[in-house]
Amino acid sequence: xxxxxxxxxxxxxxxxxxxxxxxxxxxxxxxxxxxxxxxxxxxxxxxxxxxxxxxxxxxxxxxxxxxxxxxxxxxxxxxxxxxxxxxxxxxxxxxxxxxxxxxxxxxxxxxxxxxxxxxxxxxxxxxxxxxxxxxxxxxxxxxxxxxxxxxxxxxxxxxxxxxxxxxxxxxxxxxxxxxxxxxxxxxxxxxxxxxxxxxxxxxxxxxxxxxxxxxxxxxxxxxxxxxxxxxxxxxxxxxxxxxxxxxxxxxxxxxxxxxx
Amino acid sequence: xxxxxxxxxxxxxxxxxxxxxxxxxxxxxxxxxxxxxxxxxxxxxxxxxxxxxxxxxxxxxxxxxxxxxxxxxxxxxxxxxxxxxxxxxxxxxxxxxxxxxxxxxxxxxxxxxxxxxxxxxxxxxxxxxxxxxxxxxxxxxxxxxxxxxxxxxxxxxxxxxxxxxxxxxxxxxxxxxxxxxxxxxxxxxxxxxxxxxxxxxxxxxxxxxxxxxxxxxxxxxxxxxxxxxxxxxxxxxxxxxxxxxxxxxxxxxxxxxxxxxxxxxxxxxxxxxxxxxxxxxxxxxxxxxxxxxxxxxxxxxxxxxxxxxxxxxxxxxxxxxxxxxxxxxxxxxxxxxxxxxxxxxxxxxxxxxxxxxxxxxxxxxxxxxxxxxxxxxxxxxxxxxxxxxxxxxxxxxxxx
Ligand SMILES: Nc1ncnc2c1ncn2[C@@H]1O[C@H](COP(=O)(O)OP(=O)(O)O)[C@@H](O)[C@H]1O
Ligand SMILES: [Mg+2]
Numbered sequence: 001x002x003x004x005x006x007x008x009x010x011x012x013x014x015x016x017x018x019x020x021x022x023x024x025x026x027x028x029x030x031x032x033x034x035x036x037x038x039x040x041x042x043x044x045x046x047x048x049x050x051x052x053x054x055x056x057x058x059x060x061x062x063x064x065x066x067x068x069x070x071x072x073x074x075x076x077x078x079x080x081x082x083x084x085x086x087x088x089x090x091x092x093x094x095x096x097x098x099x100x101x102x103x104x105x106x107x108x109x110x111x112x113x114x115x116x117x118x119x120x121x122x123x124x125x126x127x128x129x130x131x132x133x134x135x136x137x138x139x140x141x142x143x144x145x146x147x148x149x150x151x152x153x154x155x156x157x158x159x160x161x162x163x164x165x166x167x168x169x170x171x172x173x174x175x176x177x178x179x180x181x182x183x184x185x186x187x188x189x190x191x192x193x194x195x196x197x198x199x200x201x202x203x204x205x206x207x208x209x210x211x212x213x214x215x216x217x218x219x220x221x222x223x224x225x226x227x228x229x230x231x232x233x234x235x236x237x238x239x240x241x242x243x244x245x246x247x248x249x250x251x252x253x254x255x256x257x258x259x260x
Numbered sequence: 261x262x263x264x265x266x267x268x269x270x271x272x273x274x275x276x277x278x279x280x281x282x283x284x285x286x287x288x289x290x291x292x293x294x295x296x297x298x299x300x301x302x303x304x305x306x307x308x309x310x311x312x313x314x315x316x317x318x319x320x321x322x323x324x325x326x327x328x329x330x331x332x333x334x335x336x337x338x339x340x341x342x343x344x345x346x347x348x349x350x351x352x353x354x355x356x357x358x359x360x361x362x363x364x365x366x367x368x369x370x371x372x373x374x375x376x377x378x379x380x381x382x383x384x385x386x387x388x389x390x391x392x393x394x395x396x397x398x399x400x401x402x403x404x405x406x407x408x409x410x411x412x413x414x415x416x417x418x419x420x421x422x423x424x425x426x427x428x429x430x431x432x433x434x435x436x437x438x439x440x441x442x443x444x445x446x447x448x449x450x451x452x453x454x455x456x457x458x459x460x461x462x463x464x465x466x467x468x469x470x471x472x473x474x475x476x477x478x479x480x481x482x483x484x485x486x487x488x489x490x491x492x493x494x495x496x497x498x499x500x501x502x503x504x505x506x507x508x509x510x511x512x513x514x515x516x517x518x519x520x521x522x523x524x525x526x527x528x529x530x531x532x533x534x535x536x537x538x539x540x541x542x543x544x545x546x547x548x549x550x551x552x553x554x555x556x557x558x559x560x561x562x563x564x565x566x567x568x569x570x571x572x573x574x575x576x577x578x579x580x581x582x583x584x585x586x587x588x589x590x591x592x593x594x595x596x597x598x599x600x601x602x603x604x605x606x607x608x609x610x611x612x613x614x615x616x617x618x619x620x621x622x623x624x625x626x627x628x629x630x631x632x633x634x635x636x637x638x639x640x641x642x643x644x645x646x647x648x649x650x651x652x653x654x655x656x657x658x659x660x
Contacts, residue, residue: 048618049617049618050614050618051614070617070623071614071617071618072617072618072620072621072622072623074618075617075618075619075620076620079618080618080619081618083615083618086615087609087611087612087614087615088612089609089612089615089616089629089630089633090633090634090637091630091632091633091634091635091636091637092629092630092632092633096629097616097619097621097629100621100625100629101616101619101620101621102620104619104620104621104622104625105620108620140633157619161619161620
């Protein structure tokens with residue numbers, strides 16, 4: 001499914017990703033953990049197609065070269081990124097936004113567009129999944145949403161888009177335990193043999209709900225350790241001290257609470 | 261044929277006149293004014309451009325009411341529609357506010373209009389009447405041989421406790437230079453409510469000048485909307501006097517420029533009585549090398565205690581050659597005044613564009629969604645359902 005080989009990304013003089021390798025098979029859930037500033041969000045954005053990076057290496061999804069594609073083409077190819085900081089778009093109605101998104105990828109794939117009525121039932125299911133209030137569809141995208149609502153909206157969008165590869169960037173940060181449960185429930189409901197997920201998190205606690213097939217530790221732009229879910233437990237007890245140089249220990253602890 | 265006024269022509273404003281600072285003075289100097297032009301043929305294309313909604317319509321072509329396209333006879337109770345030319349003959353004294361004899365015109369264009377704008381629409385609503393259908397005044401400018409810039413008058417009087425909605429659409433046709441100079445005088449009696457919408461979409465060869473003077477009685481409500489979209493220089497000026505206690509004025513406007521358009525909004529709200537409130541909410545979208553101007557005055561006169569005034573102007577620049585000039589002008593000479601103002605000039609939010617594209621929305625569509633989202637916050641103020649799609653459709657064309 002997804003193959004990442006020797007991926008580097010820089011902004012200006014700053015080298016952020018320094019040769020990252022990752023293979024994600026169909027239906028697998030991979031967790032990526034790592035200290036603040038290690039490049040987790042940058043990795044997610046290189047998959048989603050944000051401009052402004054100088055990139056080398058290869059990234060393929062189902063053998064298609066992702067790095068050559070515009071963000072909208074990647075979405076049509078099945079990439080979905082849940083943003084660490086979902087963007088507020090005042091004046092753009094949620095329902096219109098979602099339907100435009102869904103129909104845009106369907107058009108690109110040569111599928112028929114969904115009618116307003118069909119869309120409503122799709123949206124309603126997605127809203128039920130993350131327990132969104134009824135008026136939600138009529139509000140502007142993320143505008144004035146609470147932190148938890150924004151994160152739930154990311155999962156709702158994922159449910160509508162039904163991606164092939166979901167990259168969830170700290171979708172759990174800043175959530176109370178109830179919201180975390182809702183988010184995790186949504187993610188688990190969307191797991192399937194044809195859908196792969198990369199779950200980026202700072203905290204072991206999300207992985208109590210979403211049990212990953214693999215856990216990777218990203219430090220300073222490289223994956224330095226990979227294992228099964230017990231690796232996350234090890235990190236909880238010991239922090240990243242085993243993987244980072246000692247100067248970074250303090251900020252490198254996964255339970256320090258700070259996010260970036 | 262119509263001749264240009266020469267005798268004692270009023271002096272044109274210059275860059276030193278604050279209200280005309282960014283106007284294209286050389287182009288304005290090329291305009292010539294005279295009595296209403298001989299009725300020109302209205303091309304089908306132009307006819308098709310006119311927004312359509314239920315309600316009586318008065319069409320003015322080159323400054324003269326076109327009887328074939330207008331419906332002056334109305335069965336709506338409390339509503340009287342006439343032409344300025346007729347009322348000047350039958351009861352000229354009823355038009356003294358529009359043609360004052362005791363006050364100097366505010367500028368040369370108001371003076372030209374007072375001199376030559378001897379036709380147009382007179383809309384009167386009797387006391388205690390609610391007019392459900394919007395009244396549409398359509399001003400068409402067709403410059404050509406013997407006619408350059410039309411002068412049109414619109415006089416609106418809303419009786420005590422009455423309610424009405426009036427749309428003034430300004431359109432034109434052709435590639436000849438010239439344009440329209442329209443002056444509207446509105447009187448709201450006590451407890452009257454008026455929604456008044458100016459939609460300006462003249463062709464790029466033309467200049468469109470609009471001036472709206474409003475006087476409000478006690479507890480009246482004026483909702484003024486302006487959509488300043490067309491013309492090489494499109495100007496919509498509002499001067500509102502809150503003369504009676506408890507009056508409320510709410511002005512909103514959208515200007516959407518491209519090419520090398522200059523779109524100018526001049527707003528003056530005078531709080532002359534106690535406990536009045538006013539709102540100004542203007543948004544500009546400026547592409548290519550267009551220029552947008554918002555100059556908003558709040559003038560709180562001595563004794564106008566309890567004034568509550570707010571002003572907001574937001575601009576979206578779509579090109580690095582576009583320009584927005586925004587200026588609040590506040591003068592507060594009363595006590596117990598709440599006054600707020602704020603202005604922003606920004607660009608399309610790149611992060612929002614990326615977010616939308618990451619959801620599969622193509623870049624051009626994402627841009628359009630963001631721009632329309634910004635503009636909709638003014639379009640949504642329009643109460644006439646049938647007019648909103650016309651405006652949105654027009655914005656879509658501008659962005660294409
Ligand atoms: N736009 C940018 N310009 C310069 N440096 C950046 C930019 N974005 C991220 N960085 C830097 O790259 C590093 C990795 O950032 P990020 O990918 O956000 O880390 P993480 O998500 O793991 O906390 C950090 O040192 C950060 O400061
Ligand atoms: Mg991050």
